[in-house]
Amino acid sequence: MKLKIRPIAFDDIEAVAALWKSCGLTVSYNDPQADIALAMASPASEIFVGEQEGRVVASTLAGSDGHRGWLYYVAVDPALQGGGYGKALIAHAEAWLMGRGINKVMLLIRPTNTKVKAFYERLGYREEERSLLTRWLRGGPDSDIDPAKHAEIETTVTYLEMTERPTRPSVPAPAMRLSLQRAEMPTVSFYRYLYNTIGAPWAWVSKRLESDADIKAVIQDDDVDIYVLSVAGVPAGMVQLDRREFQVVDIAYFGLMPDFIGHGLGKYLLNWGIDQAWESNPARVTVNTCDLDHPRALPLYQKCGFRPIRREVVSLAHPHLFGLEVPAHRR
Ligand SMILES: CC(C)(COP(=O)(O)OP(=O)(O)OC[C@H]1O[C@@H](n2cnc3c(N)ncnc32)[C@H](O)[C@@H]1OP(=O)(O)O)[C@@H](O)C(=O)NCCC(=O)NCCS
Numbered sequence: 001m002k003l004k005i006r007p008i009a010f011d012d013i014e015a016v017a018a019l020w021k022s023c024g025l026t027v028s029y030n031d032p033q034a035d036i037a038l039a040m041a042s043p044a045s046e047i048f049v050g051e052q053e054g055r056v057v058a059s060t061l062a063g064s065d066g067h068r069g070w071l072y073y074v075a076v077d078p079a080l081q082g083g084g085y086g087k088a089l090i091a092h093a094e095a096w097l098m099g100r101g102i103n104k105v106m107l108l109i110r111p112t113n114t115k116v117k118a119f120y121e122r123l124g125y126r127e128e129e130r131s132l133l134t135r136w137l138r139g140g141p142d143s144d145i146d147p148a149k150h151a152e153i154e155t156t157v158t159y160l161e162m163t164e165r166p167t168r169p170s171v172p173a174p175a176m177r178l179s180l181q182r183a184e185m186p187t188v189s190f191y192r193y194l195y196n197t198i199g200a201p202w203a204w205v206s207k208r209l210e211s212d213a214d215i216k217a218v219i220q221d222d223d224v225d226i227y228v229l230s231v232a233g234v235p236a237g238m239v240q241l242d243r244r245e246f247q248v249v250d251i252a253y254f255g256l257m258p259d260f261i262g263h264g265l266g267k268y269l270l271n272w273g274i275d276q277a278w279e280s281n282p283a284r285v286t287v288n289t290c291d292l293d294h295p296r297a298l299p300l301y302q303k304c305g306f307r308p309i310r311r312e313v314v315s316l317a318h319p320h321l322f323g324l325e326v327p328a329h330r331r
Pocket residue numbers: 023024025073074075076077080081082083084085086087088107108109110113115116118119120122123
């Protein structure tokens with residue numbers, strides 16, 4: 001049966017990790033989920049999966065280091081090995097690497113994996129005399145760092161609420177050519193652009209792990225409103241109001257694009273968002289912020305009338321899995 005080869009999607013992560021395990025490719029010092037997240041986040045790598053009747057039965061991770069191409073995690077479901085799937089998948093990954101200007105592909109075979117060498121030789125791969133030198137920068141077989149734990153970062157989340165509409169006069173708009181518009185049927189790509197760009201300095205990662213279908217279900221919900229602030233036609237920030245809980249409006253996301261921080265837009269946009277939230281006469285307006293966010297976020301929320309009601313320590317996917325830095329104030 002023909003194999004359908006395509007890039008990995010968020011919904012495949014568990015199946016791919018299970019496949020690697022069933023093929024004996026996982027070791028204690030590599031966390032498959034973290035390896036998958038890192039490869040998915042990198043523009044220079046791609047995980048290809050082979051699908052048969054809707055089931056993931058094969059995979060390979062291809063990456064370019066800017067000079068050579070590399071293959072990792074070449075795997076075919078043990079029950080389907082010997083049917084040409086490994087060969088097809090490697091041909092696909094090689095074509096992808098060639099399309100990126102790569103002329104030579106390399107891979108590593110663990111010495112314990114004796115029988116696989118003949119497979120690669122069959123496909124034209126040759127052993128070359130080189131010394132392989134490596135050094136673990138973090139983790140590794142002799143380390144007591146748990147790779148799964150290292151894929152996470154702890155953060156304290158503060159939940160705030162406001163139970164009365166603020167009585168202050170409306171906050172004047174900074175003297176710029178501003179427009180505030182509700183994105184009526186936001187596309188997932190536009191939303192990811194807003195979320196990823198605004199959140200990059202603050203390690204916003206949770207939506208990066210969500211599938212397109214899950215994101216779409218929220219952003220196109222009638223009870224979720226996404227407002228985009230633009231300066232002379234250029235997106236500068238967003239406020240996401242979520243009314244899905246009865247009598248509550250949650251300011252689910254609020255933030256500015258990095259280029260627009262420091263011009264007085266944040267205070268304006270937040271107060272505008274608060275006024276907008278109260279338009280539907282909820283019993284309370286809520287917001288939360290974590291200690292990875294801009295250090296001025298929490299005091300700004302309090303100044304605008306929010307009161308902290310609860311704190312909680314949670315674990316998030318580590319920003320370095322997405323090529324992001326831990327914000328300087330948390331290092
Ligand atoms: C290695 C692996 C991906 C190969 O996939 P596969 O679907 O079984 O291989 P294919 O059916 O595509 O084989 C392609 C060719 O290699 C040959 N081949 C496959 N395995 C071979 C072996 N162990 N010895 C000799 N030849 C082999 C096949 O006969 C076929 O030859 P052909 O082109 O003349 O028909 C699969 O066996 C696997 O998942 N193994 C466990 C995980 C693993 O070791 N991965 C590699 C990590 S470096």
